[in-house]
Amino acid sequence: MTKGKGVEPPNDEDGHGTHTASTAAGRFVNYADVLGNAKGMPAGMAPLAHLAIYKVCFGEDCAESNILAALDAAIEEGVDVLSLSLGEEGVPFFQDSIAIGGFAAMKNGIFVSCSAGNSGPSNTTLSNEAPWLLTVGASTIDRKIIATAKLGNGEEFDGESIFQPNDFPSKLLQLxxxxxxxxxxxxxCGEGTLKGIDVKGKVVLCERGGGIARIAKGQEVKNAGGAAMILMNQETDGFSVSADIHVLPATHVSYAAGLKIKAYLNSTAAPTATILFRGTVLGDLSSPSVASFSSRGPSLASPGILKPDIIGPGVNILAAWPFPLENNINSKSTFNIMSGTSMSCPHLSGIAALLKSSHPTWSPAAIKSAMMTSTDLFNIGGKLIVDETLQPADVFATGAGHVNPSRADKPGLIYDIQPDDYIPYLCGSGYKDEEVGIIAHRSVKCSEKPSIPEGELNYPSFSIKLGPSQTYTRTVTNVGEANSAYEVQVWAPKGVDVIVKPSTLYFTELNQKATYSVTFTRVGSTYKTGEYTQGFIKWVSAKYSVRSPIAVMFE
Known part of the structure; x- marks a missing residue:
């Protein structure tokens, strides 16, 4: 693309595209770091893959015509995987440019990976909900860049900050x-709000939120003469914190830590504090955990499909960066650390590229199934994955679980879906002929083919609105060992009886298919209308384990 009159250059204006592209397919680079932290040799998920990058956003403006044009170009140019770290909430599929363009890509054998959105932790906040898209939530990694708030009473609270000045005094300052x-x-700590408050030379406790950027809060403290900032979470963000390139010595701490710091402030006439910068620490046993910002299900656009599909690394991710870093004009670093489902999406995109390379005949649905049925449910400390409250995360936060690339390469069984299989699903979801036609890019008459309920789509997960009893079928394809048998194991959601028939699937050859049914029956009357429970079924052979999550809402 050349620059001409009235034509904007295809440069990365804010770093987002460079960061996400390098996460998906960046080459190995020696001696990477961000302001001396997170040192190592990073690479994208598929470091030998080729990249085609399409610019669709100019500032905040991401025109639908640009998105559709880029998707058309990608299809024409024969890409294998599309990674879209953008989207909008609450849009029916026939009005959603990514769903429409993604359907065309999927029809052409292209895997489409999308961000779930950054509107968590509230439920029903998802973007990119169509079942032909992979919808990716965000999790933490086991690396922290620790900055500890130390109080005058000796209490210490670990937070995070990328900016780690080595000349900040450890002596206690007024808090x-x-x-x-x-x-x-x-x-x-919004702009101009600290005027009239004496913060000069002091450590200032600010609260997160209010639509004010975290770094901007530190800028206000700095402008008012403050020496350092402790940024405490709002309640909804719980224990989920971010490492930022702050403009002054700072740490971002949890809501619980913030409450204790407030209690200390109220307990003494002369509160003091400082910040101890401890640098990069690896091995956080609570990782992966779900980030507070990661958007949650259940899906509004299609309640019969469990979304998000999966979670992957999206917090404090180091990747390529096209500008000098903020707060360090002399920095020659070409890396930055960012957080968001924009960061988790390209992790899964790169993994999809690896799977496509390993299994070139697999459809996009097969690749998605392999990822979803092979996930991790436990953190590296051996406990269930938690959310921002440090409680076990539910399926509307994790989807099928946390991606495990090596297991996804050998899933045993896959749930495949052909492009035409989505038509009866769309018709059964209440879309009109014209609306289905917009999505499918062809004329459709729903009356000519039997439609199916959403839950009958051959998806690797179950999302059920349950009255007394419902039965759904699934068909799996053997991609493991030719002669094999899989027995079902059931973890039934509370208040639900789950019967799977048959209880054993037998295969004598590769690519052989087998169909089973699952009957969900309500038992007892403990749960009220609108309440959810969850569980899963797992098909287990001598070598493989194939798990499908279940979410049940009681009617």
Whole structure:
């Protein structure tokens, strides 16, 4: 693309595209770091893959015509995987440019990976909900860049910050709360809100939120003469914190830590604090955990499909960066650390490219199935994956679980879906002929073919609205060993009886298919209308384990 009159150059204006592209397919690079932290040799998920990058956003403007044009170009140019770290919430599929363009890509054998969105932790906040798209939530990694808030009473609270000055004194400074004047806008440390508050040379406690960027809060503290900032989470973000390139010595701590710091402030006439910068620490046993910002199900656009599909690394991700880093004009680093489902999506995109290379005949649905049925449910400490509250995360946060690339390469069984299989699903979802035609890119008459309920699509997970009893079928394809048998194991959701028939699947050759049925029956009356429970079924052979999550809403 050349620059001409009225034509914008295809440069990366904000770093987002460079960061996500390198996460999917960046080559190995020696001696990477961000301001001296997270040192190592990074690479994208598929470091030998070729990249084709299409610019669709100019600032905040991501025109649907640009998105569709880029998807058309990608299809024409024969890409294998599309990675889309963008989307919007609550759009029916026939009005969703990514769903429409993604359907065309899927018809052409292209795998489409998309961000779930950054509107968590509230439920029903998803983007990119169509079942032909992989919808990716965000999890933490086991690396932390620790900055510890130390109080005058000896208490210490670990937080995170990329900016780790080595000349910040460890002596205790006076600690003040930005909201000491009783004004919430001051507590949030918005621009100009600290005027009239004496913070000069002090450590300032600010609260997260209010639509004000985390780094901008530190800028306000710095402008007002503050020496350092402790940024505490709002309640909804719980224990989920981010490492940022702050403009002054700072740490971002949990909501629980913030409450204890507030209690200390109120307990003494002369509160003091400092920040101890401890650098990069590996081996966090609670990783992976679900980030507070990661959007959650259940899906509004298609309640019969469990979304998100999967989670992958999306917090404090180091990847390529096209500009000098903020707060360090002399930096020659070409890397930055960012967080978001924009970062988790390209991890899965790169893994999809590896799977496509390993299994060139697999369809996009087969690749998705391999990823979803082979996930991890436990963190590296051996406990169930938690969310921002440190409680076990539910299926609307994790989907099928955390991606495990090596197991996805050898899934044993896959749930395949052909492009035409989505037509009866769309018709059964209540879309009109014209609307289905917009999605499918051809004329469709729903009356000519039997439609199916959403839950009958051959998906690797189950999302059920349950009255007294419902039965669904699934068909699996053997991609493991020719002669094999799989026995079913059932972890039934509470309040639900789950019967799978047959209980054993036998195969005598590769690519052989087998069909089974699952009957869900409500038992007892403990659960009220609208409440959810969850479980899973697992097909187990001598070599493979193939798991499908179940979410049940009681009607």
């Amino acid at each position: 003040v709360y930005a909201g000491m004047n009783g004004k919430q806008e001051s507590a949030l």
